[in-house]
Amino acid sequence: xxxxxxxxxxEIQEIEGLRSARVRFGGIVRxxxxxxxxxxxxxDYVMVHVGFAISRVDSLEAERTYNLxxxxxxxxxxxxxxxxxVP
Amino acid sequence: xxxLDEYRDERVARALAAEIGQRTTQPWVxxxxxxxxxxxxxxxxxxxxxxxxxxxxxxxGCPVCVTPLETxxxxxxxxxxxxxxxxxxxxxxRVPGSRSDLFRAKAQGADVRITYSPMEAVTIARSRxxxxxxxxxxxxxxxxxxxxxxxWQAKREGLTNFSLLVSHVLVPPAIRALMASANNRVQGFxxxxxxxxxxxxxxxxxxxxxxxxxxxxxxFEPVDxxxxxxxxxxxxxxxxxxxxxxxxxxxSYQGNLPAQKIMTDxxxxxxxxxxxxxxxxxSGLRLCEEYASYDANRLFxxxxxxxxxxxECISAQVLQGLKKxxxxxxxxxxxxxxxxxxAPMVSSEGACAAYYHYRRHSVAG
Numbered sequence: 001x002x003x004x005x006x007x008x009x010x011e012i013q014e015i016e017g018l019r020s021a022r023v024r025f026g027g028i029v030r031x032x033x034x035x036x037x038x039x040x041x042x043x044d045y046v047m048v049h050v051g052f053a054i055s056r057v058d059s060l061e062a063e064r065t066y067n068l069x070x071x072x073x074x075x076x077x078x079x080x081x082x083x084x085x086v087p
Numbered sequence: 088x089x090x091l092d093e094y095r096d097e098r099v100a101r102a103l104a105a106e107i108g109q110r111t112t113q114p115w116v117x118x119x120x121x122x123x124x125x126x127x128x129x130x131x132x133x134x135x136x137x138x139x140x141x142x143x144x145x146x147x148g149c150p151v152c153v154t155p156l157e158t159x160x161x162x163x164x165x166x167x168x169x170x171x172x173x174x175x176x177x178x179x180x181r182v183p184g185s186r187s188d189l190f191r192a193k194a195q196g197a198d199v200r201i202t203y204s205p206m207e208a209v210t211i212a213r214s215r216x217x218x219x220x221x222x223x224x225x226x227x228x229x230x231x232x233x234x235x236x237x238x239w240q241a242k243r244e245g246l247t248n249f250s251l252l253v254s255h256v257l258v259p260p261a262i263r264a265l266m267a268s269a270n271n272r273v274q275g276f277x278x279x280x281x282x283x284x285x286x287x288x289x290x291x292x293x294x295x296x297x298x299x300x301x302x303x304x305x306x307f308e309p310v311d312x313x314x315x316x317x318x319x320x321x322x323x324x325x326x327x328x329x330x331x332x333x334x335x336x337x338x339s340y341q342g343n344l345p346a347q348k349i350m351t352d353x354x355x356x357x358x359x360x361x362x363x364x365x366x367x368x369x370s371g372l373r374l375c376e377e378y379a380s381y382d383a384n385r386l387f388x389x390x391x392x393x394x395x396x397x398x399e400c401i402s403a404q405v406l407q408g409l410k411k412x413x414x415x416x417x418x419x420x421x422x423x424x425x426x427x428x429x430a431p432m433v434s435s436e437g438a439c440a441a442y443y444h445y446r447r448h449s450v451a452g
Contacts, residue, residue, distance in 0.1 A: 006090035036346040051204025062336035
């Protein structure tokens with residue numbers, strides 16, 4: 001129930017007086033209410049829960065965390081036990 | 088998909104697990120609050136990547152599981168009325184009430200409809216002025232703004248055939264109740280990232296302070312959860328208790344202010360009964376006075392009921408992290424997703440369903 005999925009805004013519309021958007025999730029496009037994320041615009045990623053965007057994904061923070069994590073993975077590889085490298 | 092695939096990277100996950108192993112010097116019991124996180128843990132076998140000292144216990148963050156039996160019985164009673172269309176999130180249909188469930192009520196002719204978004208319930212009410220549309224509004228803080236928006240929109244349009252049967256629960260009072268319990272074993276929490284996306288982090292700061300317990304706001308992908316565990320283990324090993332945010336790509340300190348505003352416009356805080364846990368003070372939401380005419384309880388003059396769980400179901404202990412689903416003698420035998428004794432076996436966020444679906448049932452005794 002508390003699942004929220006990241007999707008990309010492809011078009012902004014107004015439906016029944018609410019700010020709305022067509023949002024792409026992989027191959028699927030769905031109608032999403034944008035009322036809670038006035039700052040989100042076309043091209044932005046939003047976290048969507050039961051048809052409502054609840055946050056705009058902070059792409060800078062996401063990138064920063066991901067780079068740190070990638071770095072960890074790389075370090076782990078370098079320090080892997082020598083034996084594991086030998087066929 | 089962007090923002091999903093990269094957080095499922097096996098190499099990064101293994102590196103995080105290795106660091107958790109290196110940092111851990113003694114046993115720690117951690118609880119992930121949200122059932123969505125429990126499912127990720129089981130699905131990807133994250134518990135098996137962790138050192139044996141780090142035990143993950145599963146929290147009460149499954150809205151379907153904690154919706155009181157009485158609410159389900161009321162929903163079934165309403166659905167059976169010929170003038171009512173009952174609209175519900177799909178997860179609720181198989182949840183057992185005291186005598187039946189909504190799925191069976193539907194099979195017996197009740198007009199029960201499944202929705203993905205609460206706004207669809209408003210759409211049905213708009214197009215069916217000859218029927219009374221009742222929306223079964225359950226959920227945690229993540230879902231409350233969306234459900235509130237449905238009530239707000241119905242009021243704005245002046246719809247008189249729309250109401251909500253509300254069963255809303257709040258996470259911080261539940262953590263407080265768990266920590267205050269004499270049976271508590273939990274030493275650190277992974278707080279639910281989407282609840283905090285809406286509500287922000289300040290309520291969790293007071294929990295950290297009052298109980299000196301580390302809390303990390305965590306996401307839902309394998310790498311998110313492993314990173315959250317690492318952050319908790321680092322704090323615990325250093326004898327620290329802080330609030331940290333792992334899920335920075337979605338959670339800000341103040342949360343989503345427009346979503347919080349509609350919640351407080353439509354709902355007010357109330358004592359709430361949790362299935363399996365009993366009444367927790369100020370742990371729920373009800374419609375505020377201004378929205379009284381949208382309250383299905385008042386509209387249909389529903390009587391307050393009190394019913395009991397099947398004696399064999401141990402979901403109360405499972406929801407408090409005191410027992411694992413596989414500790415239950417009925418697990419996988421007399422209790423399966425097709426024939427559930429309790430709600431955690433039904434919901435896509437229930438701990439029992441997670442153990443059952445991700446092949447942990449071979450250990451049932």
